Structure formats: C-alpha cells, structure tokens
Amino acid sequence: MAYWLSTIVLILSIYIAISIALYYLQDYMLFKPEKLPKDFQFNYDNQETKEYNLETRDGAVINGLRFFPKGESKGVVLYLKGNSKSIKGWGKFAVDFTRHGYNVLMVDYRGFGKSTGRRSQKAIKRDLQLVYNKLKEMTTEDRIILYGxxxxxxxxxxxxxxxxxxxxxxxxxxxxxxxxxxRYAPFMPLSLLMKYPLPTYKWLKYVQCPIHIIHGTHDKLIPYKTSVKLSQINPKLTKLHTVIGGGHKNLNNFESYHNMLDDILNSESKILDLSTTSINVIHSSKKSKTKA
Known part of the structure; x- marks a missing residue:
C-alpha cells in the first residue's frame, strides 16, 4: 500500500474513532450531575419549601422543590437550571423570585439529585411538559413564568x-x-453526532408570549453575540437585557441583573402606539441648502 494511502486510512480511522467516542461520551462531557440520597433533606435559611416526586410514564421519578413567597403569590416561576450539580445548590437562587412574590419550582433532570431514569433529549422534554401540566392543574397559564x-x-x-x-x-x-x-470540535460532524442538539433558535419562532433574554458581555462559554442573534428571531416579542461585564456564572453578583429582574417581573406588558412615535420619520443624509 502506498505511503500516502496508508496515511489517509490512518487519519480516517482516527477521525472515525474520535466521532464514535464523542457520540458515546457526550453525556459525560455535557452533564455534570450531583446525585443525592433518597433521604436527603433540603434546608434553606428563611425559605419555606415543599418537596415533590413526580412519576413518569416510563417509571422514572422527577424530583422537584417548591419555594414559597412571603405573603400572597403572584404566580409561579418554573426554573430550569444549568447542566451541573442538583437543585440542592441551585435552590439559593429561588430568593430572586420569591422576594417578588412568586412561587418557584425547581426540578432536577434525570440522573441529577434524586431524579431517576435514562436521560435523553426526548425524555427530558417529555418530563418537563409533564411538570408544566401539573402546574396548570394548580394555577392558570397567565401566572406561569418559564426561566431557563x-x-x-x-x-x-x-x-x-x-x-x-x-x-x-x-x-x-x-x-x-x-x-x-x-467551537471546541469545529471539524467534527456534530449535526450527526449530537444527541442533544437543543435548537433554541427553532423553538423561539413559535413562542407567543413576551421573551426576555439576559446575557453578560464577558460570557466566555456562550458569547453575548449569541443572544443578539436569538433576539432577532422573534423581535416583536423579544427584549434583550445586557449585563455589562457579566460572565457565564456570575450574573447574580451584578446589581444590574437584579434591576433587570425587577423590571421584568413587576412591569406589565404594554402595547406601544407607534403612531405617536418617530418610527416613520426619515433622517435625511443630504445637506440642507441655505440661501444667502
């Protein structure tokens, strides 16, 4: 076999081996779960909570925790967390919503915390729809806020x-x-390999409620420009909130983030009467001529 041909075969073999490894190992690379024993007791200072266990049709158990506000409730926030740890640690962020009078429901994905079951994109979507359906039994949809x-x-x-x-x-x-x-594997056929493609941009096209996007300008994992692109998909319903200097994991440390949440949660959506604005005024670039 010619040297160049054996080299091509070797490179192709390595490429295929890496592709296979990426396919089977992506769950371990993508998800960083913290597992909790069944008898683990959640405890948060100055927070009233109630634990739930929801059984799915395939026998899995989805564990969730509800945080209650002080006083009358304005509604419920279904908080869908990131890819690490469990709701044990994420629970500390519930206060950002309970302080505004909202219940907060956090759930652990399959394999996280006390939740069980074989994980897949389809299964997680089905689980979360089941959770949402349960919320609809407790309150009306106009009182449900989704936070991802x-x-x-x-x-x-x-x-x-x-x-x-x-x-x-x-x-x-x-x-x-x-x-x-x-960004990390630019030469791999990820469109074929990804078991969790999660095409947010496709789903946003069909959202009919107001959309608020919060992103930090110094996010190294998911660049800020990503949210700029997402905000253009359903522009009439979308508002982009920029946290200057914010990274991927520290937005809660910025006062501007909490001001944004305050505006989002406490402001009623209003229909803007564009006829009273300058929307149709053309800013001429021609220099005006003056007579001597």
Missing part, C-alpha cells in the same frame, strides 16, 4: 413554544447546543 438558565434555556424555549405561559426568560442562552460544541 444556560442548558435549561433550550428546554424553556421548547416548553414556551408548546404552551402559553405569561413570560419566557432566558439566562445566558445558546443558539443551539450543536453551535456551542462546534
């Missing part, structure tokens, strides 16, 4: 596209998970 953080942003967008919540809030969202991973 990082990995959870894609699932939140999918839920919003299939239902009619009050609001959809995306925190550091991705265009698609395939696009994110392509």
């Amino acid at each position: 953080r990082s990995l959870g942003s894609g699932f939140a967008a999918k839920l919003a596209s299939m239902n009619n919540p009050k609001l959809l809030i995306l925190d550091a969202p991705y265009y698609s998970l395939t696009k994110v991973t392509a």
Whole structure:
C-alpha cells in the first residue's frame, strides 16, 4: 500500500474513532450531575419549601422543590437550571423570585439529585411538559413564568413554544447546543453526532408570549453575540437585557441583573402606539441648502 494511502486510512480511522467516542461520551462531557440520597433533606435559611416526586410514564421519578413567597403569590416561576450539580445548590437562587412574590419550582433532570431514569433529549422534554401540566392543574397559564438558565434555556424555549405561559426568560442562552460544541470540535460532524442538539433558535419562532433574554458581555462559554442573534428571531416579542461585564456564572453578583429582574417581573406588558412615535420619520443624509 502506498505511503500516502496508508496515511489517509490512518487519519480516517482516527477521525472515525474520535466521532464514535464523542457520540458515546457526550453525556459525560455535557452533564455534570450531583446525585443525592433518597433521604436527603433540603434546608434553606428563611425559605419555606415543599418537596415533590413526580412519576413518569416510563417509571422514572422527577424530583422537584417548591419555594414559597412571603405573603400572597403572584404566580409561579418554573426554573430550569444549568447542566451541573442538583437543585440542592441551585435552590439559593429561588430568593430572586420569591422576594417578588412568586412561587418557584425547581426540578432536577434525570440522573441529577434524586431524579431517576435514562436521560435523553426526548425524555427530558417529555418530563418537563409533564411538570408544566401539573402546574396548570394548580394555577392558570397567565401566572406561569418559564426561566431557563444556560442548558435549561433550550428546554424553556421548547416548553414556551408548546404552551402559553405569561413570560419566557432566558439566562445566558445558546443558539443551539450543536453551535456551542462546534467551537471546541469545529471539524467534527456534530449535526450527526449530537444527541442533544437543543435548537433554541427553532423553538423561539413559535413562542407567543413576551421573551426576555439576559446575557453578560464577558460570557466566555456562550458569547453575548449569541443572544443578539436569538433576539432577532422573534423581535416583536423579544427584549434583550445586557449585563455589562457579566460572565457565564456570575450574573447574580451584578446589581444590574437584579434591576433587570425587577423590571421584568413587576412591569406589565404594554402595547406601544407607534403612531405617536418617530418610527416613520426619515433622517435625511443630504445637506440642507441655505440661501444667502
């Protein structure tokens, strides 16, 4: 066999081997779960909580935690977390919504915390729709807010596209998970390999409620320009909120982030009367001529 031919065969073999490894190992690379024993007791200072276990049709158990506000409730926020740890750690962010009078429901994806079951994109979407259906039994959809953080942003967008919540809030969202991973493996056929493509951009087209996107300008994992692109998909319903200097994991440390949440959660959506604005005024670039 000619040297050049053997070299091509070797390179092709390595490429195929890496592709196979990426396909079978992506669950371990993408998800960083923290597993909790069944008897683990959740405890948060100054937070009233209630634990739920929801059984799915394939026998899995989805564990969730509800946080209650002090006083009368304005509605419920279904908080879909990122790809690491469990709701044990994510629960500390519930206060950002309970302080505004909202219940917060956080759930662990399959294999996280106390949740069980074989994980897949289809299974997670089905689980979350089941959770959403349970919420609809407790309250009306105009009182449900979907909040998706990082990995959870894609699932939140999918839920919003299939239902009619009050609001959809995306925190550091991705265009698609395939696009994110392509930054680290640009020469791999990821469109064929990804078991979790999570095409947020496709699902946003069908969302009919107000969409709020929050992103930091210094996000190294999911660049800020991603949210700029997402905000252009359904522009009439979308508002982009920029956290200057914010990274991927520290938006809660910025006062501007909390001001944004305050505006989003406490402001009523208004229909703008464009006829009273300058929207149709043309800014001429020609220099005006003056007579002597």
